[in-house]
Amino acid sequence: GAVVSQHPSRVICKSGTSVKIECRSLDFQATTMFWYRQFPKKSLMLMATSNEGSKATYEQGVEKDKFLINHASLTLSTLTVTSAHPEDSSFYICSASNLGTQSSYNEQFFGPGTRLTVL
């Protein structure tokens, strides 16, 4: 399968600072990238969908000014958690998608995730 990387894998920051998480598709061009958040013992919660060169589409309840998403190229999307607070501590996972060559279905490949801890 395709490879998606995330950086950093783990970050600890002080309350009020901003944190940027990068998601890269290493061996394919991702037309769409998705950002998820996982709370302990909970499912993956979709935060936003970003298409290269356009504004991200945020899910209901997700603050777009809090979670800034940029998808500047077909291989890179970034999520910036602005003015982070302890309640933003979570496991953030990105996935990258390119419509499959043999089907019209969404083949999503996930990054390894980023553990954010806000003190």
Added chain:
Amino acid sequence: DQQVKQNSPSLSVQEGRISILNCDYTNSMFDYFLWYKKYPAEGPTFLISISSIKDKNEDGRFTVFLNKSAKHLSLHIVPSQPGDSAVYFCAASRAGNTPLVFGKGTRLSVIA
């Protein structure tokens, strides 16, 4: 409203036996279904998928069955191995670049 449901939060199976993980969905627009495996502090790893035009897809020890009339799918792992111990997520989507909708996951423990 949960569109994809995994009603069993956990499952324990003896090594060598069959593991059956179940998933139900409510949205009849879904036509592509996937199973992901996830270890703690890692991203999900794709396991197997099935489109709505099929009722079975097999890949090695993993088989996914789809019952469209019941809006139900299941993942069979046989024989189960200790390395299969993980959380398994069922996901569903529609054609095109639409987001996946995930269930809450089932934690599988394979006991040696």
